[in-house]
Amino acid sequence: MAKYIIKRILWAIPVLLGVLIIVFTITYLTPGDPVQTILGNGYTPEKYAKKAAELGLDKGYLAQLGSYIWNVVTRFDFGKSYMTNIPVITELTTRMGTTFSIAFLSIIVTILIGIPCGIIAAIKQYSALDYGFTSFALICSAIPSFVIAPVLLVVFGVKLRWLPLSGLDEWKSYILPVFVNALGGIALLTRMTRTSMLETIRQDYIRTARAKGLRESVIIWKHAMKNTMIPVITVTGSWLAMLMGGALIVELIFSIPGLGTYLYGGISNRDYPIINGSVILTAFIVCMMSIVVDILYAVVDPRIKAQFSSGKKKKKSVQAAKEAA
């Protein structure tokens, strides 16, 4: 298992390098000139040349790319923001905590609501509850966050004045952004859990368990649950990675200084170091989440764990099986 994890981590290196090259190339080729954006109208050619040299944008593509990769790999240096002059890595590490706290809470809410709803909908198929939860999931996935967020702000912030409208100054500030962030995930997870559970409870081993006279709760929670969880883990993992990448809309609307707003500002101003650094960080998180998801597969499914076992362990288990025979 350890070997597999190390192998997966090593695989992440060329993936991240590929992302770095692609993102750098895309930003390089995108129309618009950061020097002109900074200087505005009516600059002289001398000023342009001076600013371009200052930002290292006077060199060719390969020289810029090479220097960028070298700085990232050897010094973990993503450069400084053209606009604020603050090192990108400083901003990324500061903002990551904010985005992570919201993403983490959102995923907890998503799991706590989405999975039970999905299970209840599956085991009570075609009941009022099933229709209720399925409709709820459909509504949640149909309403985009940029619609629901202002509505919630008006209702709970302006009219009822129960919850703060912006920032993350107190615990109550987390409620609306976390809820808005979680809504899409709840919808996705409810539907995914329902489908997966329905598939699982129709399998032979569940029928056998029922025939043995096991209680329904034992069948569901002990026997069906683990198999149901495999696709659910995949969805949850990718959802968390997406949230960590910066829930742009939520951060913008609730004025939260996270990764999403940072990337948004970078794109608006053609601030290449911010764009590159944010995308690479997001790619890194996605890679890590994919590794975590693979490990979780092994935890919930012994068949997958057996595939990952090392040769020695396999031999031992075969020998033990022979001896037992």
Place this chain on the structure above:
Amino acid sequence: MKKLRTLVCLLLVVLMVLALGACGSKKSDDAEISKAAVPGKEGSGYKYDSVTIGCSIMPNFITGTTPAENDGACSLVFDEVFKVDPVTKEVKSEILEDWHFEDDTTLVMKLKDNVYFSNGDKATAEDVLFSYSSHVDRSSAYIWEFNILYDECEIVDELTLKMKFSTFYSAFFSSYIIYLYDKSWAESVGWDSLDWQKPVGTGPYVVSDYKIDDHATFTARDDYWNKDKDPVTIREWVLKYYKDTSTMEMDLEAGNIAMCQFSASEYERFQKDGGKGYDVLTGSAGVNHFFQMGFLENDCWYDKNIREAFAVGIPWDEFGQVVLGVTWKQATSSVPSDSPEYKNVGTYKYDLEKAKQLMTAAGYSEEKPLEIHTVTMESPYFSKCCEAFEYYCNQMYVKFTFDLKDIAATINDWNTPGSGVECGFYYDNFGSQDGQYVRGLDWAANPNGSNWTFIDDEYYDNLYLEVAASTDLQTRIAKSQELQQYTYDEFLAIPYSEMTFQVGYRTDVFGKAQMERAVMNSEYWNLANMSYASAWN
């Protein structure tokens, strides 16, 4: 399960009732005191211990480095070398004892003897010089936006300096604001330093907390050099940053912030429904909105018939109302009506038939329309401008096409000759505090600006440069009025609205008269002005 179902149903019903109740017509209680302002403790001498206001730009104290900056925040930390009285439009200075012109190109400034920075350094003529010269050294945007450059500068003594200009620029005092920097401190930390988040200045406040993209807190200085003249009454200002302005406006409505700028759409809603607990003030931005013709990009604009056809063939007042909504204010000259330079030259009378005749005289017809193109920024304002303009053009033998691009790509095209920017909708973001002509059309006589803003007319350009070089106010006013008339008569740039801005404020925190004194032209709030005891009288 039956219980659970009942519970879920009950929960949904409660939620729906709450939502409906909240969205009903009943407004929130206006008697509620804003959370944005914390009253001062008894005996502290402060009216408010803390006041929170909203801003859509994170305070940036290195002025002129980015297109956007926050002068309200800067006014708390620094003193301006020159500032303009928002009511009389008179140029003043808090830190200078005297300033005068020795001749048309030599300005003498003498600093007061008791101006001190927050780190205890005494302000000297070197600091004043540095406050100007640093813009050149760090390639600040100011140096091409207007001429702050001098050919020579002589430090006469510790407090006096003499600036010699090759050509003086009339908006020197009232356009972008020059803050007094501490030379030795600035040189010791450098321009890249994060120390600039908490800079050293001579203003009444220091930055006590700064969290990027979140907030900045300003605390009153006990050792402020000018505090005996007019003591400050707000101990702490918190500038809360909002990326999304609609959230900011909702926070004002909920009383979580005491003041913020208002968008046009929210202002429209305010005008219709009113606001409980808050009011909205409209101010002049010191400039007008113009339709400008890119002489260097399309030869057609040299033909006066065509220029006149555009002036009379498009109902510009109607156009202004379409694109600006309730914030539209009729422009009757090239400068705003509150400018000391203002002369009412009138508006163009809409006459489509005459426009068609003029276009025919210029050689165009329905079969052979004039083709013009522009590139501009993708924003609701510019989209509306282009769409409305296209509609009116279609009626007068003109085929107008446009590309909407993002800011960076648009600026690129505006600066690249031959990019197809043959006309455009222009307004200067900042203008000047006294509404000068040369700031409203700041590239009109300079072919090195954007390639569609230059007006290629020799008489106009010479007159413009004379206005720009005036050191005497009366001479400048007379020449500017001649220029306004000439612009109108020759159809060189068509103003379609005065530019206004809106500021919302909690009425339980600030008074209307106080707001009017503090909200300056050029969308500039002088928060320091709002802090002084005299502001509350």
